[in-house]
Amino acid sequence: MTSVETAARTTREQTGYFQTFMSRRASILPTLAAVAILILLFVGAEILLRGDFITPRNISSLLLDNAYLLILAVGLTFVIVTGGIDLSVGSVMAFTGIWLAQLLAAGVSLAIALPAVLLAGALVGLLIGVLVQFFDVQPFIASLAGLFLARGLAFVVSLSSIKVETAEVLWLQSTRIQLGDWYITPTGILALLVAFAGAWVMQFTRFGRTTYAIGGNKQAALMGLKVARTTVAVYVISGICGGLAGLVLTAYSGAGYPRNGVGTELDAIAAVVIGGTVLAGGRGYVLGSMVGVFVYGTIKTIISFMGAEQSWTQIIIGALLLVFIVVQRAIVARSDRRSRS
Amino acid sequence: MTLTADTAYPPIVEMRGITISFPGVLALDNVDFFLRRGEVHSLMGENGAGKSTLIKALTGVYAVDSGSIDLIGTSQVFRGTSDAEAAGISTVYQEINLCTNLSVGENVMLGHEPRKGGRIDWKAVHRLAAEHLEGLGISIDTRSLLSNHSIAIQQLVAISRAMVLDAKVLVLDEPTSSLDRGEVEQLFTVIRDLRARGAAIIFVSHFLDQVYEIADRITVLRNGKLVGEYLVKDLPRDQLVTKMIGRQLDDLEAISSTAERAIDRTDAPILKATGVGRRGVLEPADLDVFDGEIVGIAGLLGSGRTELVRLLYGADRADSGNIEMVGTPAKMTSPRHAIDRGIAFSSEDRREEGIVADLSVAENIVLGIQARKGLRKVRQEKQDSVVSEYMAALDIRPADPDMVAGNLSGGNQQKVLIARWLATAPELLILDEPTRGIDVGTKADLQKKVAELSEQGLSVIFISSELEEVLRLAQRIVVMRDRKSIGELDSRRFDLDGLIDFIANEGDGSAA
Numbered sequence: 001m002t003s004v005e006t007a008a009r010t011t012r013e014q015t016g017y018f019q020t021f022m023s024r025r026a027s028i029l030p031t032l033a034a035v036a037i038l039i040l041l042f043v044g045a046e047i048l049l050r051g052d053f054i055t056p057r058n059i060s061s062l063l064l065d066n067a068y069l070l071i072l073a074v075g076l077t078f079v080i081v082t083g084g085i086d087l088s089v090g091s092v093m094a095f096t097g098i099w100l101a102q103l104l105a106a107g108v109s110l111a112i113a114l115p116a117v118l119l120a121g122a123l124v125g126l127l128i129g130v131l132v133q134f135f136d137v138q139p140f141i142a143s144l145a146g147l148f149l150a151r152g153l154a155f156v157v158s159l160s161s162i163k164v165e166t167a168e169v170l171w172l173q174s175t176r177i178q179l180g181d182w183y184i185t186p187t188g189i190l191a192l193l194v195a196f197a198g199a200w201v202m203q204f205t206r207f208g209r210t211t212y213a214i215g216g217n218k219q220a221a222l223m224g225l226k227v228a229r230t231t232v233a234v235y236v237i238s239g240i241c242g243g244l245a246g247l248v249l250t251a252y253s254g255a256g257y258p259r260n261g262v263g264t265e266l267d268a269i270a271a272v273v274i275g276g277t278v279l280a281g282g283r284g285y286v287l288g289s290m291v292g293v294f295v296y297g298t299i300k301t302i303i304s305f306m307g308a309e310q311s312w313t314q315i316i317i318g319a320l321l322l323v324f325i326v327v328q329r330a331i332v333a334r335s336d337r338r339s340r341s
Numbered sequence: 342m343t344l345t346a347d348t349a350y351p352p353i354v355e356m357r358g359i360t361i362s363f364p365g366v367l368a369l370d371n372v373d374f375f376l377r378r379g380e381v382h383s384l385m386g387e388n389g390a391g392k393s394t395l396i397k398a399l400t401g402v403y404a405v406d407s408g409s410i411d412l413i414g415t416s417q418v419f420r421g422t423s424d425a426e427a428a429g430i431s432t433v434y435q436e437i438n439l440c441t442n443l444s445v446g447e448n449v450m451l452g453h454e455p456r457k458g459g460r461i462d463w464k465a466v467h468r469l470a471a472e473h474l475e476g477l478g479i480s481i482d483t484r485s486l487l488s489n490h491s492i493a494i495q496q497l498v499a500i501s502r503a504m505v506l507d508a509k510v511l512v513l514d515e516p517t518s519s520l521d522r523g524e525v526e527q528l529f530t531v532i533r534d535l536r537a538r539g540a541a542i543i544f545v546s547h548f549l550d551q552v553y554e555i556a557d558r559i560t561v562l563r564n565g566k567l568v569g570e571y572l573v574k575d576l577p578r579d580q581l582v583t584k585m586i587g588r589q590l591d592d593l594e595a596i597s598s599t600a601e602r603a604i605d606r607t608d609a610p611i612l613k614a615t616g617v618g619r620r621g622v623l624e625p626a627d628l629d630v631f632d633g634e635i636v637g638i639a640g641l642l643g644s645g646r647t648e649l650v651r652l653l654y655g656a657d658r659a660d661s662g663n664i665e666m667v668g669t670p671a672k673m674t675s676p677r678h679a680i681d682r683g684i685a686f687s688s689e690d691r692r693e694e695g696i697v698a699d700l701s702v703a704e705n706i707v708l709g710i711q712a713r714k715g716l717r718k719v720r721q722e723k724q725d726s727v728v729s730e731y732m733a734a735l736d737i738r739p740a741d742p743d744m745v746a747g748n749l750s751g752g753n754q755q756k757v758l759i760a761r762w763l764a765t766a767p768e769l770l771i772l773d774e775p776t777r778g779i780d781v782g783t784k785a786d787l788q789k790k791v792a793e794l795s796e797q798g799l800s801v802i803f804i805s806s807e808l809e810e811v812l813r814l815a816q817r818i819v820v821m822r823d824r825k826s827i828g829e830l831d832s833r834r835f836d837l838d839g840l841i842d843f844i845a846n847e848g849d850g851s852a853a
Contacts, residue, residue, distance in 0.1 A: 203461075205461065206461065209461070212440065213440045216440035217439065221422060222402070222434060223440075224427075225423075282443075
């Protein structure tokens with residue numbers, strides 16, 4: 001209860017805190033639940049592994065290993081908050097990653113190659129956004145088309161992996177900024193910057209608020225909001241995030257590989273949903289998605305620490321998703337009922 | 342009244358020769374419309390007369406095929422709602438167009454949030470929103486989610502959006518259709534205040550009483566054509582209705598005999614509900630419906646009317662009480678059971694829970710019998726005969742079975758829904774607000790049809806916010822208040838005032 005009370009931050013009487021909180025911030029509950037689960041996971045693993053789990057090294061590598069997923073999840077949060085979905089992000093990451101590797105291998109400088117691949121990601125997003133907004137195609141179908149397109153393009157670039165030797169790219173991954181046993185890599189910094197920038201945009205810009213409005217009201221255009229522009233833009237953002245994730249993943253693995261990121265879009269969606277964003281749109285937080293990514297990463301780490309099959313990660317994530325979607329339904333149903341009565 | 346329609350102001354909006362056509366329909370044919378500052382101008386006409394189309398032309402939703410729109414003497418071409426908004430025209434739609442997932446304050450300011458140093462200044466957002474809301478006489482926590490507030494408050498929040506834009510023209514499209522009397526008064530106080538401050542207001546409503554209470558001037562449309570513009574004081578109601586529907590309204594008189602009809606209550610009732618209730622939703626209530634009887638349920642919005650029939654129909658599960666049909670116990674745990682026992686329920690929310698907008702009229706009608714039949718397809722000849730029979734019986738217009746149902750007017754959609762249920766040959770038809778948002782002519786038509794059906798032996802439960810309708814049709818009236826049944830009346834012994842008094846005062850611990 002204490003966390004609820006502090007979050008309400010009001011001058012009202014003690015008895016009114018909970019009601020005030022519920023009337024204002026009910027939509028943050030799923031995200032708080034994700035934070036609670038993250039803490040539980042850490043504590044549980046710490047006990048299970050007899051004090052071997054919560055170490056600076058482990059927590060540092062959590063960000064390092066999941067930087068690409070975090071970037072994808074940030075872009076996806078924009079899309080899902082508008083009530084859409086983007087299945088293309090894993091393929092876009094693979095395509096931009098391998099194309100970047102190929103360009104660099106061909107001697108193109110990073111200063112040209114990087115903008116080129118980000119633009120490519122943006123174009124795939126633009127295509128999906130235009131299909132969704134102007135041709136009234138279901139986001140699921142439009143982004144499925146984007147998924148196949150980007151995956152195909154990845155194979156057109158190369159059928160096998162291309163090693164990256166460019167120093168600047170390797171620097172992104174190999175540099176470790178140390179503070180005691182803690183460390184962070186430039187890829188981790190990049191991912192955090194993307195997340196905080198995303199959170200800022202959603203909270204403090206009219207564009208960000210319009211994404212919430214679209215998710216909450218399909219007729220938001222009647223409120224005089226720039227719906228068309230915003231809808232297309234969220235898919236473009238998701239595409240650019242796909243491109244950035246391609247860069248990060250290429251740096252992380254030291255190579256581009258056309259089969260990278262098969263199914264990663266689903267991991268990213270799972271992280272976003274676990275982080276408290278409602279698939280129906282209108283409710284969610286970028287920083288919640290960050291928590292979701294960490295939940296995902298932590299489960300993966302625990303499984304590998306325990307030496308169990310990685311398929312257990314998927315089973316646990318599946319179970320978590322199930323619980324979260326049911327909780328979300330309950331919250332949405334509650335507010336719908338209230339607005340009707 | 343400081344300003345009235347007689348003001349010498351020149352028109353602020355001049356729409357001339359507006360023509361808009363959709364595939365197969367000429368929605369507006371060379372219509373002129375003028376709106377002045379400091380007046381409340383009502384746009385009247387039956388469903389399909391072109392009111393909404395005219396409004397959507399003014400608010401930039403539709404482009405005009407020909408004609409001109411002038412605002413304060415300058416010609417305008419709106420390419421979208423934001424153009425119209427920027428020009429000073431604000432609209433509050435019937436289906437409140439706000440975001441229930443966001444806070445009250447954000448809904449007021451959305452798209453116009455004050456910014457400081459490139460970021461939205463949330464403190465200022467809520468401060469300004471609170472000021473605008475207080476200007477309309479409401480003080481609520483602007484940081485609370487919109488979904489926590491009643492429809493009436495949401496309506497006022499929508500209006501305060503217009504204040505933010507400093508709108509010169511305010512369009513209110515059926516703003517009162519889901520409000521109760523007190524809330525309508527609150528809204529009217531706001532409208533009068535805005536008018537006194539010089540706003541030009543278009544008020545569209547199906548409630549004649551409200552139009553005559555608030556409007557200064559009336560423009561009448563019929564079949565997409567302009568009938569004329571009148572001052573309210575020069576246009577008595579009967580003349581207005583005649584102009585709207587193009588014929589006299591004697592039909593309603595004929596219907597009122599239905600309520601007088603004697604009902605044989607010696608046999609077991611078609612439906613006998615005893616103590617049906619659900620915790621937190623409805624206190625246990627009793628209800629009997631006899632063969633060929635129309636039982637009205639009267640009460641304010643939220644009094645438990647809809648909740649009661651949803652329990653009877655099995656749409657929600659009752660946690661107490663028994664239901665008998667023709668003397669045998671019936672379990673209503675799902676609508677399927679209810680349908681199998683011959684109960685049909687036409688929901689108050691015809692757009693969400695009734696009509697399938699993308700299917701044709703014929704497909705919508707056949708849906709009911711098809712659902713009964715299961716997977717086997719209903720034979721085409723059978724389909725055609727059912728469709729033509731009920732389209733003719735209910736006088737569905739246009740008489741085109743292949744028309745997409747979503748393009749029909751509200752009244753005709755309602756008829757399609759009734760046709761769907763009648764085709765399943767029900768014994769009890771539950772109509773929840775069948776006439777909401779429907780024009781006078783179609784309303785009378787629908788009521789006549791219901792009366793005829795009951796004379797042929799169909800039992801009906803009829804729910805309506807319009808008490809005149811309930812009194813006119815029903816032989817018995819169950820009155821609900823605050824989620825409980827507070828009494829059962831013989832409609833022959835009550836007139837409108839008596840019924841209102843009963844709803845307001847009866848059944849209080851004190852009154853008894």
